[in-house]
Amino acid sequence: MANIEDVARLANVSIATVSRAFNNKPDVSEKTKARILEIARSIGYEPSVPARSLTKRKTNTLGLIVPDISNPFYGEVVRGIEDTCHNHNYNVILCNADNKRDKEFLYIDMLKNRWVDGIIFHSDYFTERHYEVFKGKKIPLVLAGRATKYDILYVAIDNFKAAYDATNYLISLGHERIGIIHGPLNGMEETVDSVDRFLGYKKALKDAGLKVYDELIKEANFKAKGGYKAAKMMLEGEIKPTAIFAISDMMAIGAINAVFDSGFKCPEDVSVIGFDNIDLCEVIRPPLTTIAQPMYQIGAVAAKLLVKIIGGEQVEQKSVLLDHELVVRKSCSRL
Amino acid sequence: MANIEDVARLANVSIATVSRAFNNKPDVSEKTKARILEIARSIGYEPSVPARSLTKRKTNTLGLIVPDISNPFYGEVVRGIEDTCHNHNYNVILCNADNKRDKEFLYIDMLKNRWVDGIIFHSDYFTERHYEVFKGKKIPLVLAGRATKYDILYVAIDNFKAAYDATNYLISLGHERIGIIHGPLNGMEETVDSVDRFLGYKKALKDAGLKVYDELIKEANFKAKGGYKAAKMMLEGEIKPTAIFAISDMMAIGAINAVFDSGFKCPEDVSVIGFDNIDLCEVIRPPLTTIAQPMYQIGAVAAKLLVKIIGGEQVEQKSVLLDHELVVRKSCSRL
C-alpha cells in the first residue's frame, strides 16, 4: 500500500507538503497541490485513517449501542444515525447489547479503547452505574430514545404525554373500560418508557373521571405474542374492555389477533391502539391506529447533537423532546 | 488518558515489557506481569486500538455494506454478523448503501482507508465493476445473500431451487393458475435473486406440464404496497390466479390484503405463499406460508468465513449455499 512518503518522493516534495495538500491547508501553491493530488491518484494513495487518528487524537467514529438491530424499531433509529453520520463524515461502529448490563459495559470499554469520538446509547435502562461509567470515561454521550434525570443529553419523546394522548383518544370515542398492555415496570424505580406510558394512561383516565380497573392492566414483553396473551386474558376476564391501549405496535398486533380469536371483532367490538408506528401498521388488517414515534428523527437528531458536542461548539446544547403524533387508521371506532 | 509509558514508569519496567504483558507473550515473568496488569488497572490503562492498528497493520474491524438496515431482513443478517464478530473480537462498521452504486463505491473506499481487515458486502447487484474495484483494492471480501459467477466467496441460498420448491408446493395442492410477483429483473443480465426465483418458478410449472400465463407474471418492488398493486391487477384480470407466489414476504402480505379487498378470501379462494420468513409471517392473518431464508445464519456464516480468511487459513475456503425451508402456515390451501 502506497504511503505518504511514496507520494512525496514522486512529487519531489516533502511529506509535510503532501499532508498539507490532503488537508486543504491554505499554504500550498495550487500548482503543487494539483500535482500531488494527481500523483496520489495515479498510485492509488489515500491517507491512512488509523495513522491520522493517532496524531489527531480523533477517529471520526461514533460508537452505537442498541438493544437489538434485528428489531425494526431500532433499525429505523440506526438508519437515522448512520445517514447523519455519513453526512458529517463519521463512521459508525454498531454494537448489540440486548439490554444486558455486562454486554453494555463491555462494549463501552471496547469503544473507549478504540478512541471513538462519542457514543450514542440506546437501552431500556439508564442506571446510576451507567452514569458513573460514562462520567468516568469522559466520552461524549447522547442517550437515544429515553429521557433521564442525570445531566446527560438525550433525544426522546414525551412518553407520558404520548400515552395520555392515546388514552384520551380512546376516551373521546366514548370508551370507558380501557385496558392497557404495558411493558416491564421494573419496580418503577427508574424512568423507563414503560413507566411513563403507564402513568400517562392512568392520568388520562383520572382526568376524565373514569375508573381504573386492575383487571384491565396487563404486563407483556413488547412482542406480538406477549400482547396476544395479555389481551386474551383481559378478554376472557370478568370485566371486558371495549378498548385496549398497547404500548408497542407489536403488542397491539398481537392484541388484535387475540380479539378475533376470542370471537370478537376489531374495531367493532374492541378498539385497539398501538405505539411506535412501525411500517407494519398499514399492512395489517385492520390498519393500526397508533401513536407515531419519530424513530428516524430520534436517531438523526441524536447523531447531530453528538457531532456538535464533539465539535466543541459550546452553544449550550440541550436535550431534545421530539413530537409524537396520533395516526388514526381503522383499528379504533366509536363505542 | 494513561498510556503505556505511564504504566512502565510506575512499574519500573520498560514499555516493551508492558507491551509483552498485555499481549500475553511467554517471556515475561508471572510476577512482573501480574504487577504490570494491576498497576494498569489501577490507573485505568488499556492499549490504544488505533496505535495498535498502526503497528500491527490490523484493525480487528470489519466493514459491512448493506442496502438498508431499517429493513428487518437486513436487520437479521446484520445481527448474525455482529454476534459472530463480537465472539471473534472484531468490531463492525455499518454502512447503508441503498443499492446505489456510487454510495457503495464511496463506502468501499472509506473502509479501505480505514484499513478494515475485510468487508461483507450485501447488495442486490454485484457487477463486473464491483469485482474489479474489490480486486484492485485487495480487501478480503465475502458476498452475503447472493451468489456470483466471479471468483468471490459468497454465502447465500439456492434461489432457483427455493422458488422451484415454493411453486411446486402450490402445484401439489392442485393449483394450475399460479401467479408470481417478482422483483426487478434488470434485463436479466445479472444473476439477481429475482431472476433466479423467477426462473425457478417457470421451471416448476414446465416440469408439471402447466401453462405459463403472461397475465399472471407481475413485477413489484419487494414492498407491501408493490405486492398489493400487483396482486390487485392480477385479480382483476381476465385470467384469475388461484394461487400467488410473491418472492418476498412483504409483497405477499400486500397480496393477501389485495385478495380480501378484491372480495376474495385467502386461502379459500386464493392461496398466497411468500419468501424470507420474517417475523411478521406468524403475526398476520392468515399466518403466511413461506420459504424460510436463514437470514441470521447467512450473516453469521459470512462473518465466520471472512474472519477465517483474514486469519490466513489457507484451508481452501469455499462459498456456502445454505438450506432454505418450506414453512407451512395457513395462507395456502388445497384447490
Add this chain to the structure above:
DNA sequence: ATGAAAGCGCTAACAT
C-alpha cells in the same frame, strides 16, 4: 527475562 531503539503513517510546530 528485560531493555533500547527503530518504525508504523501521519500531523503540527518550528524553521527558512
Add this chain to the structure above:
DNA sequence: ATGTTAGCGCTTTCAT
C-alpha cells in the same frame, strides 16, 4: 510556499 523534525502509542527486532 516548502522542508525538518518531533511526536502520537504501540509492537517488534535486536541486544544483553
